Amino acid sequence: MKSPIVKTAGRALTPFVLLYGAYVTLFGVLSPGGGFPGGVIMASGVILILVSHDSEKIKSLVENIEWFDTFGAFAFLLVGLGGLFLSGAYFANLWPRSPVMLILLDIVVSLKVFAGTVALFVYFFKQEVEPSSTE
Template identity: 35%
Template sequence: MGNGFKTDILDTVSRKLGPYVLLFGCYMISYGHVSPGGGFQGGVVLASGGILMLLGCREERIEGLFPLSALSLAEAFGFLIFLGIGIAGILFAGFFLASPFGSPIESKSVIPWFIYMLNMVIGIKVGAGVGLICIALLQKS
């Protein structure tokens, strides 16, 4: 990543604003089952917060801040967990991504926890994936 155009303003803003953007992304993922947001939107906000922090740091700190191997593992495990939840729905309820914890007729309190769990998995997967894409694009420039 070329830091030829890095300024003190970019450094200061990214260090101060980045953690708040990451926190807002976590909020969007966590409360997406009861408010606007969810796993996909929160994951993109998480990735944008990470990229904002990367824009302000020095070249040698980038790998230490967000290791590419950790992001790759998070994306792969997010996909596998999502696929496992979907297959569990097939096995226990008869169709993909159905709640394996019981039918909605039996217990209405199960559905919000199931959607919350899906939001968390999707948020991790999307955040890691978009973060990897952005890092790859920034390294090419």
């Protein structure tokens, strides 16, 4: 059973951590940041509420998180293919001199890193440390 201090702190901090991750992702073209750090920050928010609460409802939310991982990876491929078909080169800049392409790729990468990190954490969180057979 978790202490109420841990529960309250996790519940109060998680929205702000998620918001900061979204900010780092979306403003990656104007300030330090980008898809990878933003995705990891958002994943740390979800991990915070996973370790501070034992509720089954939250665990069921991240049950199929690896599908988002797959979606992010192939959306990145689709953006590249869009550049190939519309402009003639793989990952071509479809909107010259405007950061739309970078923001799009940032969002896709942050979704992918977020889902991948949470999936890794959920896998390690479920492990039992006792060996099944000692030989």
